[in-house]
Amino acid sequence: MASSELQQSISELKQHRQAVILAHNYQRGEVQDIADFVGDSLGLSRQAARTDARVILFCGVHFMAETAKIICPDKLVLEPDRNAGCPLADMITERELEALKQEHPEAKVVCYVNSSASIKAMSDICCTSANAQKVVASFPPDQELIFVPDRNLGRYTAASLGRKLILGPGHCPTHEHITSRDIVGEKSKHPHAKVTVHPECTKEVIDLADHVGSTSQMLKYCQESGAEEFIIGTEIGILHRLRKENPGKVFYAASPLADCPDMKLTTLQKVIWALEDMVYEVTVAEEEASRARTAIERMLHLS
Numbered sequence: 568m569a570s571s572e573l574q575q576s577i578s579e580l581k582q583h584r585q586a587v588i589l590a591h592n593y594q595r596g597e598v599q600d601i602a603d604f605v606g607d608s609l610g611l612s613r614q615a616a617r618t619d620a621r622v623i624l625f626c627g628v629h630f631m632a633e634t635a636k637i638i639c640p641d642k643l644v645l646e647p648d649r650n651a652g653c654p655l656a657d658m659i660t661e662r663e664l665e666a667l668k669q670e671h672p673e674a675k676v677v678c679y680v681n682s683s684a685s686i687k688a689m690s691d692i693c694c695t696s697a698n699a700q701k702v703v704a705s706f707p708p709d710q711e712l713i714f715v716p717d718r719n720l721g722r723y724t725a726a727s728l729g730r731k732l733i734l735g736p737g738h739c740p741t742h743e744h745i746t747s748r749d750i751v752g753e754k755s756k757h758p759h760a761k762v763t764v765h766p767e768c769t770k771e772v773i774d775l776a777d778h779v780g781s782t783s784q785m786l787k788y789c790q791e792s793g794a795e796e797f798i799i800g801t802e803i804g805i806l807h808r809l810r811k812e813n814p815g816k817v818f819y820a821a822s823p824l825a826d827c828p829d830m831k832l833t834t835l836q837k838v839i840w841a842l843e844d845m846v847y848e849v850t851v852a853e854e855e856a857s858r859a860r861t862a863i864e865r866m867l868h869l870s
């Protein structure tokens with residue numbers, strides 16, 4: 568089926584199913600184009616919270632669809648490919664977090680949204696890359712804090728606030744494909760370009776950047792900056808939106824290897840199958856969901 572036919576089928580099915588399609592900024596360009604909302608984890612959580620659609624079809628990875636289900640327990644939340652996971656989210660287990668809590672009994676737990684429902688349920692508050700600093704700063708300076716699972720976001724947040732965090736050991740393999748050598752190489756090819764990177768990148772990469780932010784903050788920076796060229800240090804799916812929204816500007820990927828295989832599992836054909844067969848339903852046990860919801864709602868109230 569041609570892409571325009573697929574788009575037409577999706578539009579009809581969406582209406583028929585009373586569904587809203589949410590897509591992350593790292594999705595394939597054609598998937599972003601059929602979505603009702605495209606954004607980062609925080610923006611999509613907010614959209615999930617305020618939609619009155621009966622069905623949420625989440626084009627992203629599993630923890631995002633799970634977060635939408637936790638926020639909207641009465642809605643049917645579907646994910647087009649149930650294998651779309653997040654290796655970073657899998658880098659902290661309940662046992663490991665429990666061990667950290669035992670080691671630091673006075674500490675509160677801040678968990679990055681890239682985590683399972685069970686980790687959120689064990690945390691005091693959730694955060695995204697857009698609001699990690701605000702969330703951490705909401706605790707008194709002398710409050711011990713455990714930050715899981717992303718050590719890069721945790722390290723960046725701690726450094727920018729000048730406070731100490733107890734960090735989990737996780738990292739995003741896709742963002743760690745971007746090296747300082749890539750940034751230096753791209754800067755020598757494009758000396759006038761500004762460098763904007765995601766805080767899931769390593770410290771060495773962050774130290775070379777002009778700007779650090781979540782995907783929405785990166786989009787805003789590129790839109791508002793007077794510069795005409797940008798080196799983009801995050802998952803390459805974001806280039807689609809950057810180019811579409813800024814036709815007069817030029818964007819270079821810091822590394823073509825920053826291509827998340829899980830994010831790319833969702834295709835237009837799978838979106839159609841999901842809406843035709845109403846699969847794959849995302850469920851979270853209510854007791855766990857209720858504790859995880861408290862951590863997410865605390866974050867949403869703060870931001």
Ligand code: SF4
Pocket residue numbers: 593628652653654655656681739740741742802827828829830
């Ligand atoms: Fe997870 Fe990294 Fe892929 Fe995002 S880009 S879904 S953090 S592995």
